[in-house]
Amino acid sequence: MRTILNLLAFAIVAIYLVIWTCCYVVDAREQAVVLQFGNPVHARTEPGLYFKIPFIQNVVKVPRTRLFWGGEQGDLLPDLPTKDGKKVELTPFAVWRITDPSAFARVLRTQQTAEERVKQFTRNAVRDIITTYDLIELVRSSNRTLTYTFGTDLLSGEAGAKPVEMAIEPPPEVNASVKVGRPLIIKRIKDEARSRLSSGQEESRGIEIVDIGLSRVDFVDTVRRAAFERLRKFMESIAAYYTNDGERKKQEIINRTMAEVSRIQGEGQQRSNETRGKVDAEIIRKFAAAINETGDFYIFLRQLEAARTALTSDTKLVLTTDSPLLQVLKSVPTGLPGGQKPSP
Amino acid sequence: MAKQRVEIPVEDVRQGVLSLFPMAVLLLAAVACVWDSAFTVAPHEKAVVFRLGKPQETVGPGLHFKVPFVDKAVIVDTIENEWKLPFSISPEGNFRSSEHEEESVMLTADLNAAVVEWTIQWKVVEPEKFLLAIDKDAVAPVIRSLARGVMQQTIGDYSIDEVLTAKRTEVGNKAREALQEALKSFDSGIAITGLQMQRVTPPGMVKPAFDEVNASVQKRDQLINEANRERNVLIPKAEAEKDRLIREAEGYAARRRAETDGEINALIEQYKAYKEAPEVTKQRLYIETLQEVLQASGPKIIVDSDLKGIVPLLDLGGAPPRAITSTPEQE
16 A cells, blocks of 8 residues: 555656656747757747757747837937928837747847847838928828818807818918828838848848837927917917907998898888878879869968968068058048959 | 653654655645646636647636646636826836826827827737737737827827817727727737727917917807897887888878868868858958058058159168167267
């Protein structure tokens, strides 16, 4: 019993030692290179259980997954001039992987040196490509038309507010047409970095750049200040436009109102005059009819009336006794019923 | 006596240890086998089982068994993560809030700049792909850098105005699609479950001017409202004035018509009476009127019709009274 137990225990320990020194498992997330006296002899890129010669060979494992470099403040590329002379700063990043563990072990050995290489190639490619394009090419991706409503539709609830018209002069870049665009520039940087990384020496470095990106594109400090200043002026001009536009619209409404007021009052005056004129005409017609009917009698009455009103207290009269009324002063009137017309 | 007592146990212990060693090894092996044959997965996790390094299966929450030493279970957290961007993440995985505005400043299509902040939610949907695609230390910086790059690219195609106001949501949607696309190109097994634009403002230096724009838009509306209010006062007033003019004219017409009718009727009546004795009436009216006239009029000079040539002697016109009044002054 004791012997069996002893044998079993011995067997377990022995198997463990054999496995520990002769076998190794390569995970799907990693790959391995077998070094014999420091020289890579096998690369294991597929997962599985593998054997090695104990003590003579040793195994170095490297990631098979994608690795990352960059994207941090410290990786910033400062003061990079674009083709049109604008100074920008960029924060590039790269995603890379180890494709050939043997070559990797021979040439670069550690992940740190590999990352350093990725960094150098990426930065150089970014620098070289960026400087051959205008800034606008690096910023824009398409030629979509930009609009400027300044939220009038949101702020005032005015449905379908039209974009601000020519009153505001948009920055000259607005209608600049982009020939290449950011996605393509980044692709060119990537292609450039990849091809440089894979060439330049007889032996492959065993790594490849999967992707390159720019996590930040910005003006350098002084240019940024100028850009902010320009934006401030731009916005101020927009504010001025709206204020003046408001005054103008107000004046327009008031002018229109005044015109309408005049028209309304004119209409009133017109109707009034028409009504008055109509009744006056009617009166003229009625009088004419009445006078035609009454003949001279009306004229006579009017003459008397006129005399009554025309001769007032400050009228000085020189009369002769020929006057019918004053005939009595001289003699007894001859014949009362005289066809004599009255003479004032 | 004490020495003797010590010597005997030393022998016993050596004997005991030698006999116990195989037992201990067996026990250890047994415990390790049992220990390594089961694992539990929490509700918010999934596990990928690797058999001799090859991914075998993905299992959900609960207690699971595996072949000890041959299988390896890797737990993957599938909880939905929320990140505030573009702030960097410290090595401990905590958010480092940035005091420097520059980090969130992005260039717009018209080469202006906006301060853009947004949040993303992401989670692992395919744990196996996730484990194989990106190194576990690289996951966070890859997502963050891609998210920032994609946002910068999207913002770079919109005007400052669109970014600040009307097109915020559109920008967010586009950025989300682009980010998802970028992660898909790595076969990463990560899904972007949400992206929201948060604070999007002009840079601090420009903010007052931007606020001024908003204020001016409101001012404009206010001015227009003022004008409309004035209009609403003036138009009814004018209408009232118009009505007044028309009504007055109508009143005038009615009055004149009535007056005239009365006058004419009176005339006709008078004429009828007059026609009965025209000559006499005429004489009477004439004399009555003359009487009234002479009564009302001023100074009168009556000249006998037989006297001739007296007229030139008379001082006619307004001169004499003035001469009379001025005479005393001259004297």
